[in-house]
Amino acid sequence: MNDEPTPQQGWVADEIAAEFPELRIAWLLSDCRGTRSDPGVAERLASLASRFSGRQAVELRQQQVPAAYRSFFRQLGIDPEQHPTPIERAVVGRLLAGGNPPQDRVSDALLLALLETSVEVVAFDAALATPPVGIRSSLSDDRPGGRELAPGTLMIVDSRQSLAPLFALGEGPPAATAAGERVLLVGVAVPGVSALAVDEALTIAAAALGGG
Secondary structure (H helix, E strand, C coil), X not given: CCCCCCCEECEECHHHHHHCCCCEEEEEEXXXXXXXXXXXXXXXXXXHHCCCXXXXXXXXXHCHHHHHHHHHHHHCCCCCCCCCCHHHHHHHHHHHHCCCCCCCHHHHHHHHHHHHHCCCEEEEEHHHCCCXXXXXXXXXXXXXXXXXXXXXXXXXXXXXXXXXXXXXXXXXXCCCCCCCCEEEEEEEECCCCXXXXXXXXXXXXXXXXXXX
């Protein structure tokens, strides 16, 4: 019997689905075994750091998944030169840092999934979120972290509340409290990115959270 968690498909508000028919969101509930970085994950991150040189970081945007995110950013009125896609931001950050030094279990799991698939996974404390999750436009009372949002900002929401903007520009991805024993993982397939790629990213993150 397979006890591995399986990614679940979320929902997209009708008016957004009409504009972006290929936009998808998926989620997965995962156990989180402690707060310390898993040595095996840290080793994989160190190995991945050697994959990217400065030239490769520049060429990254031409690959299928990063290119799809860049195209979707432009459709939303976001300049990807000013606000790089998650994978570009991560790779440049690691080049500046001189590698992928381990941080904590959640952050390392999210980074591993991103570097392996180019798909961003975000995490929320499962005690504070109630799946299923979906995508809708922001409402007047949506103020994640106390910040005001531009009208029509696309939001990740659960069955009770808004969780975060679809893309946290200029910030790291929203991450679960490190002490949480259960984590809600969320991934988004923009047009041009397959649902399978998102499922793979979620599965990688879940395995990294529960391993060790």
